[in-house]
Amino acid sequence: MDFIQINVHCDPPFREILIAEMGELDFETFMDTEVGFEAYIQEELFSHPALQTLFNRYRKQTRIWYELKKIPKENWNEEWEKNYDPIAVGDQIYVRATFHEAKPQVPYEIIINPQMSFGTGHHETTHQLLALQLTVDHKGKKVLDVGSGTGILAIMAAKLGALSVAATDIDDWCIENALENFGLNNIEPAFVKQGTIHELRLGESYEIILANINTHVLLDEMEEYNKLLSPEGHLFLSGFYDTDKARIMEKATSLGLKEVKSTTEKNWVALVLEKVE
Structure with a gap:
């Protein structure tokens, strides 16, 4: 099972709107970037015409362009580790990967290897x-x-x-x-x-x-x-x-x-x- 990565460049006010819309097209994972966001979908679920139709609906309101890249399943962790940072939810929850330093002082520490x-x-x-x-x-x-x-x-x-x-x-x-x-x-x-x-x-x-x-x-x-x-x-x-x-x-x-x-x-x-x- 391989994946398609979409690197979307868009104006900040439309980032969350496009993410919500792409979620309806079976995209599963999203990562914010300085220019927009990255989205990932299983290759067999990906419809390029559906994605183009979605983006065309918003192009009269904002600038959108994107790049596609195929990522083999075995390379996903490498891609993910480039972008994954630990997350703090207030001072009570700390979500980290195995390669991050532990924080035993936080009441609830969760270790996640999300893969895809x-x-x-x-x-x-x-x-x-x-x-x-x-x-x-x-x-x-x-x-x-x-x-x-x-x-x-x-x-x-x-x-x-x-x-x-x-x-x-x-x-x-x-x-x-x-x-x-x-x-x-x-x-x-x-x-x-x-x-x-x-x-x-x-x-x-x-x-x-x-x-x-x-x-x-x-x-x-x-x-x-x-x-x-x-x-x-x-x-x-x-x-x-x-x-x-x-x-x-x-x-x-x-x-x-x-x-x-x-x-x-x-x-x-x-x-x-x-x-x-």
């Missing part, structure tokens, strides 16, 4: 959800991370004292990477399964469910999350733009979920909902 998986802590959605996890008691609770990518949110849940953590993703590469990252953090997950939440037909209930995906998937799957969520349980959602929050909340309210807290960073929203019986 989404969820390194750099993106605003992951960063916000990590911060929101600090606001909800995880001790003794069963946690499910849907669309887990690197497994970073499930790892955070375990470090916050969760009784058990489980993870799902549709991508075999993410499954492999999440398992590696659980091992790096000395965490034994209840399971890491491949498939959509519809396909997996999970039978257990969870006090906390985490889903950092995108608007379309969240709207399609939220009813399933709600079925798996225990009464008075908490559902963490992100991966959507502030312009989509009304649609997300309309669906959530129809299912008996109420907003507990939300944050917004660079127009990306992270949301905590509670199941009201």
Whole structure:
């Protein structure tokens, strides 16, 4: 499985808009650069005409140009290490790679080797959800991370004292990477399964469910999350733009979920909902 790297040059106000739009085209990983951002997608999912159509919609409003490069799977870590810096979430969470110096004085240190998986802590959605996890008691609770990518949110849940953590993703590469990252953090997950939440037909209930995906998937799957969520349980959602929050909340309210807290960073929203019986 090889990847396509897109190096996008654009005006700063359009960076987050284009990232959100490209997320809908199955791009998985984004890195900010001085001139715009880099985006990565599996080669078999890449549609050059779809990308050109997207950029053409915005070219009347801003300058956009881009470069394409194919990256073999085995070269991904080398590319990633050139750009990856450790992340601090306030003074409570420190996310680093194995080649970064440890910070034992930070209460929650997470070690990530993301390879090609989404969820390194750099993106605003992951960063916000990590911060929101600090606001909800995880001790003794069963946690499910849907669309887990690197497994970073499930790892955070375990470090916050969760009784058990489980993870799902549709991508075999993410499954492999999440398992590696659980091992790096000395965490034994209840399971890491491949498939959509519809396909997996999970039978257990969870006090906390985490889903950092995108608007379309969240709207399609939220009813399933709600079925798996225990009464008075908490559902963490992100991966959507502030312009989509009304649609997300309309669906959530129809299912008996109420907003507990939300944050917004660079127009990306992270949301905590509670199941009201």
